[in-house]
Amino acid sequence: MAVAQIYGLKPVEVENALPRVLAAADFAAVAALxxxxxxxxxxxxxLADATGARVVFYPEREGVTDLPPSLHSGERSGDAGAEFSAMGLAGVQFWAGFPLRDAAGRSIGLMGVMDDVPRALSQGVIGQLQLVADVLADKVESGALALRMVARRTLKLIEDVVEVDDAAASPVLRGLLRFAAGDVPQSTEAMALRIAGLAEAKGGRLMLTPIAEGILAQQGIQAQAGDLAEAVDVPVLPVTEFSPMARLRIGETVHxxxxxxxxxxxxxxxxxxEGAWTVLENGLEEGWPEIIAEVLxxxxxxxMEYVRMxxxxxxxxxxxxxxxxYDLYGMGWTVRGTPEHAEVSVNGTDWTVFDASGVGFDQPRDLSARAAMAGYPDIGDRIAGDVHEWCKRLAAGSEVTPIF
Incomplete structure (x- = not known):
C-alpha cells in the first residue's frame, strides 16, 4: 500500500527522517476548523506509518516531539495528568483525542484538541470533531491515492514513448514505477530489478530490497510484503540447471x-x-562489483596484472x-637475463632462476612482474586486499545487460 508521508512534522524516534511529500500546512485549515x-x-x-510517527501542533509548540504513549490510540480523555509534563507539555489541563482510520478501519494516527484550562465538550461538539477527524483521515488517504495515480500516469507515458523509442526507459524504472502504482512488475521488469539489486525472489514472490524501498520512501511511497500477494512466481530449477539472466562485458571479454x-x-x-557453468560465491546481495571482481x-x-601495473x-x-x-609496497627485487634464462634476487639474496616462458623480449615489465611472482611466492596473499579493490574498480568500467 502506498502511504502518504508528511513533510515538516517532527520525527519521533526516527533519525534522518525521509523527505515528505505532503506539507504540514496542508492540514492547517482542518486544524483551524x-x-x-x-x-x-x-x-x-x-500520523504513524512503518517508518515511524510524525507529530505537529497548531499553533506550533517548540521542543515537543510526541504525545504520551497512552494517548497514541486517539481515545478521548478529559484528564491530562502528569504524562503531559513528562513529554514537554507542562500546563496542559485538557485533552480530547479522535482516532484517524483508513478505509479498512486501520489506525493511521489521531487528531487531538488541548488547552491549558479545563474544558468540557458536549456530545454534539464531540461528534463534530470526530467528523473533522474523518475528513482529515480521508485527506491523508487521498495523498496516498494521488501518489499511486502519479506513478500510473508516469508509467503509461513511458510505455507510450517506448512504442517509438525502445531506449526511452529501462525495465528497472518501469518495474519500480509499477511497484509504486501498486501493480505487479512484468517478467522482464522483475528480472531487471533483480539484476539491479532492487528486488529479490523470496518464497516464489518478488520482494523489494531495502535500497528500492528507500528510493520509493523518498517519494512518500511505501510498498509492503502484504501488497505483493500476486507477485512474480520464481520457478525452481533442477540442481544442474542455470537460467541466463544477464550478459557481462569486461573490455573485449563477454560472459x-x-x-x-x-x-x-x-x-x-x-x-x-554450451559449456559448464562456473559457480560464483557472490550473489546479487553482495552487488555487481563483488560479482564482477570474482569473475575477474x-x-x-x-x-600478475596488478603487480605489472x-x-x-x-x-x-x-x-x-x-x-x-623494482619495488611494490616495500617488496623489492632485482631481475636480470632474458625470457630464455631469467633470474631474480630478493633484497640482495642469491639469484634464482624462474620460468619466463611466453614473455617476449620486448616486454620488460612482464618479465619483471614474473620475477616478483617467483621471488615472493606469497605475494598474492600479501596484496590480496589491494588486488580485490582494484578488481572492483575495473568492474566499474564493465557493462551488465539483462537477458530476456
Whole structure:
C-alpha cells in the first residue's frame, strides 16, 4: 500500500527522517476548523506509518516531539495528568483525542484538541470533531491515492514513448514505477530489478530490497510484503540447471551470468557457449562489483596484472648493466637475463632462476612482474586486499545487460 508521508512534522524516534511529500500546512485549515469547533487553544495531529510517527501542533509548540504513549490510540480523555509534563507539555489541563482510520478501519494516527484550562465538550461538539477527524483521515488517504495515480500516469507515458523509442526507459524504472502504482512488475521488469539489486525472489514472490524501498520512501511511497500477494512466481530449477539472466562485458571479454534457484547461486561461462557453468560465491546481495571482481579473479591472473601495473622501476638504484630493480609496497627485487634464462634476487639474496616462458623480449615489465611472482611466492596473499579493490574498480568500467 502506498502511504502518504508528511513533510515538516517532527520525527519521533526516527533519525534522518525521509523527505515528505505532503506539507504540514496542508492540514492547517482542518486544524483551524477543529479549534473553532472545540474552542481549544491547540490542535495536535499525529500520523504513524512503518517508518515511524510524525507529530505537529497548531499553533506550533517548540521542543515537543510526541504525545504520551497512552494517548497514541486517539481515545478521548478529559484528564491530562502528569504524562503531559513528562513529554514537554507542562500546563496542559485538557485533552480530547479522535482516532484517524483508513478505509479498512486501520489506525493511521489521531487528531487531538488541548488547552491549558479545563474544558468540557458536549456530545454534539464531540461528534463534530470526530467528523473533522474523518475528513482529515480521508485527506491523508487521498495523498496516498494521488501518489499511486502519479506513478500510473508516469508509467503509461513511458510505455507510450517506448512504442517509438525502445531506449526511452529501462525495465528497472518501469518495474519500480509499477511497484509504486501498486501493480505487479512484468517478467522482464522483475528480472531487471533483480539484476539491479532492487528486488529479490523470496518464497516464489518478488520482494523489494531495502535500497528500492528507500528510493520509493523518498517519494512518500511505501510498498509492503502484504501488497505483493500476486507477485512474480520464481520457478525452481533442477540442481544442474542455470537460467541466463544477464550478459557481462569486461573490455573485449563477454560472459553470460545465470542463476540456479535450486543452488541459490549465480554462475558464469563465456557468452554463447554450451559449456559448464562456473559457480560464483557472490550473489546479487553482495552487488555487481563483488560479482564482477570474482569473475575477474576466476578468469585472469589479476595478481600478475596488478603487480605489472603498480610496481615501480627504481632507476636510481646503482646496479651492474643488465640488472633492474623494482619495488611494490616495500617488496623489492632485482631481475636480470632474458625470457630464455631469467633470474631474480630478493633484497640482495642469491639469484634464482624462474620460468619466463611466453614473455617476449620486448616486454620488460612482464618479465619483471614474473620475477616478483617467483621471488615472493606469497605475494598474492600479501596484496590480496589491494588486488580485490582494484578488481572492483575495473568492474566499474564493465557493462551488465539483462537477458530476456
Amino acid at each position: 477543529a479549534r473553532a469547533i472545540s474552542g481549544a487553544q491547540w490542535v495536535c495531529i499525529r 553470460d551470468i545465470a542463476r540456479s534457484d535450486a543452488l541459490d547461486a549465480l554462475g558464469f561461462r563465456p557468452a554463447g557457449s 579473479k576466476k578468469t585472469r591472473n589479476v595478481v 603498480h610496481m615501480i622501476h627504481e632507476r636510481e638504484v646503482p646496479l651492474p648493466e643488465g640488472q633492474y630493480h
